[in-house]
Amino acid sequence: xxxxxxxxxxxxxxxxxxxxxxxxxxxxxxxxxxxxxxxxxxxxxxxxxxxxxxxxxxxxxxxxxxxxxxxxxxxxxxxxxxxxxxxxxxxxxxxxxxxxxxxxxxxxxxxxxxxxxxxxxxxxxxxxxxxxxxxxxxxxxxxxxxx
Numbered sequence: 093x094x095x096x097x098x099x100x101x102x103x104x105x106x107x108x109x110x111x112x113x114x115x116x117x118x119x120x121x122x123x124x125x126x127x128x129x130x131x132x133x134x135x136x137x138x139x140x141x142x143x144x145x146x147x148x149x150x151x152x153x154x155x156x157x158x159x160x161x162x163x164x165x166x167x168x169x170x171x172x173x174x175x176x177x178x179x180x181x182x183x184x185x186x187x188x189x190x191x192x193x194x195x196x197x198x199x200x201x202x203x204x205x206x207x208x209x210x211x212x213x214x215x216x217x218x219x220x221x222x223x224x225x226x227x228x229x230x231x232x233x234x235x236x237x238x239x
Contacts, residue, residue: 113195122192125185135181142172 113119129135149169152159159165176182197215204213 109199113199116195118188118191118195122185122188125181125188129181129185132181135179138172138176138179138182142169142176145169145172 145165145168148161148165152162152165156162200213200215204211
């Protein structure tokens with residue numbers, strides 16, 4: 093590959109964009125809540141309990157209702173999941189994670205659209221989207237009529 097002035101400038105700008113994202117308020121918030129999530133003993137306990145129960149849940153799924161502990165494990169898994177989800181550190185981390193993903197999706201859309209209006213850029217998580225049923229990130233290049 094030949095290095096041209098244009099390709100070197102493009103790499104420099106991409107590196108700058110990466111640095112801007114890493115030093116953004118959103119990324120700082122994500123790192124803050126990440127550290128908080130994994131340094132709080134109570135939160136770590138909830139996550140560990142849920143992970144252990146999730147392993148049992150996956151084992152139960154192989155046998156379905158015929159597993160002797162099916163009902164007990166299903167109920168306990170839901171309880172531990174709810175307990176973990178309602179933990180303040182987990183909730184704050186997930187919110188920060190969603191915001192950072194939104195920023196990355198937005199940057200991807202801008203870059204994709206600067207190349208071509210028809211480029212497909214997979215973005216967003218419909219689970220967290222609010223409002224419109226499509227945020228323009230469906231990846232079809234507007235082919236679905238949502239743009």
